[in-house]
Amino acid sequence: MSNRKNELAERTQQVKEALAEAARAAGRKTEDVSLVAVSKLHPASDIRALAETGQVDFGENYVQEAVGKQEELADLDVRWHFIGGLQSNKAKFVAGNFALVHSVDSRKLANTLSNKALARDAVQDILLQVNIAGEEQKSGISVENLPELADAVMEMDGVRLRGLMTMPPFFDEPERARPVFARLRQLRDELEGQLGISLPHLSMGMTGDFVPAVEEGATLVRIGTRIFGARPPRA
Numbered sequence: 364m365s366n367r368k369n370e371l372a373e374r375t376q377q378v379k380e381a382l383a384e385a386a387r388a389a390g391r392k393t394e395d396v397s398l399v400a401v402s403k404l405h406p407a408s409d410i411r412a413l414a415e416t417g418q419v420d421f422g423e424n425y426v427q428e429a430v431g432k433q434e435e436l437a438d439l440d441v442r443w444h445f446i447g448g449l450q451s452n453k454a455k456f457v458a459g460n461f462a463l464v465h466s467v468d469s470r471k472l473a474n475t476l477s478n479k480a481l482a483r484d485a486v487q488d489i490l491l492q493v494n495i496a497g498e499e500q501k502s503g504i505s506v507e508n509l510p511e512l513a514d515a516v517m518e519m520d521g522v523r524l525r526g527l528m529t530m531p532p533f534f535d536e537p538e539r540a541r542p543v544f545a546r547l548r549q550l551r552d553e554l555e556g557q558l559g560i561s562l563p564h565l566s567m568g569m570t571g572d573f574v575p576a577v578e579e580g581a582t583l584v585r586i587g588t589r590i591f592g593a594r595p596p597r598a
């Protein structure tokens with residue numbers, strides 16, 4: 364194994380052990396928590412190396428970068444997650460090309476994804492991103508407007524709602540994010556009642572706060588820095 368491949372494999376193994384430990388502590392099954400390796404701004408060669416060690420789920424934030432990597436890595440059997448802010452005018456590059464879009468936060472975006480997916484005879488699995496702390500600069504639908512957006516999405520044939528995603532405010536102390544994660548789970552439970560469907564996924568937890576996220580019920584954790592190291596600046 365190359366040095367880099369070795370390093371990525373080791374770091375990922377450590378993350379998986381920490382995830383398993385957090386799941387055990389909360390009385391959850393380790394297989395109910397999937398690791399999405401967030402590879403944004405890291406080279407395609409890193410994804411290839413890590414995929415060769417068995418990592419399946421990768422998360423990307425930027426449409427152009429993601430599409431380029433998908434083309435370069437088309438021979439790999441990986442599941443791509445779109446986790447970044449997405450403008451409706453770029454939705455056509457995303458719909459049908461990602462296993463899951465985590466960051467849907469408006470009716471317009473959902474509708475565009477739905478139409479573009481249908482045009483490809485596909486149904487796009489999505490999560491709704493919720494801005495729980497109401498931070499101005501963050502994307503995500505407000506808690507107040509979530510039920511209405513969920514209702515609207517249920518009417519769209521080209522998208523299938525699978526759960527919720529959130530990014531808490533940055534805290535030095537990960538424990539401070541716990542109430543945000545608990546709230547996302549509660550909102551998910553309420554929506555299941557409202558919509559009468561099961562919403563299996565809670566996408567929450569990053570490098571700095573994945574332990575409380577898993578303890579509060581995360582099924583998808585999105586981890587970049589802990590695996591790949593610091594990200595180079597965006598060009």
Ligand SMILES: *Cc1c(COP(=O)(O)O)cnc(C)c1O
Pocket residue numbers: 401403424446447530569570571585586587588589
């Ligand atoms: C970059 C990013 C991550 C990964 O963050 P790390 O702190 O590097 O683990 C997770 N989720 C989203 C939405 C991101 O943009």
